[in-house]
Amino acid sequence: MITELFLEGRLRQALSEAEKQVLEDAVGRCVILPAREVLIRKGELAERSTYLVEGYMLRYIDGIDGDRQIVCVHVPGDFVDLHGFAMKRLDHDVCALGEAKIAYVPHKALSDIMRNEPHLARILWFSTLLDAAMHREWIFRLGRLSAKERLAHFICELHTRMAFVGLVENNILRVPLTQQDLADICGISPIHINRVAAELREAEIATLARPMLHIHDLQALKDMCQFDGSYLYGEGRLHVDSELRLK
Amino acid sequence: MITELFLEGRLRQALSEAEKQVLEDAVGRCVILPAREVLIRKGELAERSTYLVEGYMLRYIDGIDGDRQIVCVHVPGDFVDLHGFAMKRLDHDVCALGEAKIAYVPHKALSDIMRNEPHLARILWFSTLLDAAMHREWIFRLGRLSAKERLAHFICELHTRMAFVGLVENNILRVPLTQQDLADICGISPIHINRVAAELREAEIATLARPMLHIHDLQALKDMCQFDGSYLYGEGRLHVDSELRLK
DNA sequence: CGGAGCCTTGATGTCAGTCAATTTATGTGG
């Protein structure tokens, strides 16, 4: 199943087998997107959404002076632009980080789900709100944390999300983000990213050696940036709303 | 109609009269919330959502050292915690700014809408994604703008949103945010907010004189922070998806 | 009239940006 990673570790277990099949059928066949390829540009009308199977994708807003702010990083199992279904046009660009394997979902299929599968629809809604929850935490990160804390916080988030979909082994992840990318995520200069990354390395907390990320001391990493992963809704299984299926 | 401001200036005109009535019926009677009263705390299970009729409400994340980051400001016509319907518990606190008039919507009523009114459901989904779009712009603001630009950018956003719901007259708005609040929004210290606010005043661009905000030169304000309000989807009327109503 | 909360202003310190140069990977074609 292509969609087996969707909300894995989160609400996926709230889906019935029939719903999983509906979702799987809604997704087309896989396509490979070359590294750094732009999938959608701000303002374009969208008639399909994109499900990420392998690799990373980035959402970003470009400023007028060429300064870029990455607003979301997507990992396998994420819908990259499901919000495009309800919004019709995006307010930002989306691109692949490295090479990415994706599958498209026609909005027609999503309309059918809205009409016939209210419970599944609510789960899809939830998944877009998970992005919003991450956005909020990013706002906190940028507004209230120091440069070193921001980087640590981002690494914690990435680790948690990748662990959900089984892509962390021995606290090692494949993360092909450049220091420039990390700068665009953390809202600091690439030179300073280099310095704080060096500090983390020297403190034997985490080592960024593209394309691999080694986390040596996860607890220390979390402690230094007051990371509380509850916004990722990892224990969502406790809060499944079955009401929509009862009737 | 209590809900007449909902998505006013945005997708409201996409709703049929029948749908407007369904929405209106879903909303209970109005309640007054005292200034600074906390409506919901992080982690609480939600069984209803809140529609804001009058006043302002704030969503914020508190750090460990008492440092607060406001992640969203709500104006009349907004659902404050509609995402609580799909998420069941919130990842942040919500409070009133000044006195606020609100109305509750039981999640039971929202479930009914999900089941019976797919088009209206999609519009509700859209409204939560509008919050996400604002979150993204806030990320850009915090990550890439200077202190003065951040304040200008926030003022532009507030102006645009308040104008949608008819609460701006002669470029004057009622905004009872303190400088501390503005600091918690812009991710800078209250002292520095005072300084950049003074700069805007002296440049005759905008004057913050709580509880009123006067914008003297809107164009200059927008120019100085590269404000592009398209993320607020003000011309959403162009992109209405009627497919869900056709069948 | 007194106090609390908010706003204002000045002095000083620091975190992170910018500029500039070097080293290390990555990749391409001969």
Next chain:
DNA sequence: CCACATAAATTGACTGACATCAAGGCTCCG
């Protein structure tokens, strides 16, 4: 397999925007 070109990472020196500390002045309300 090596030479070269390009992108990425690293390091140091200098600068500046904003934080912090500290003190004083409003303004509203009981």
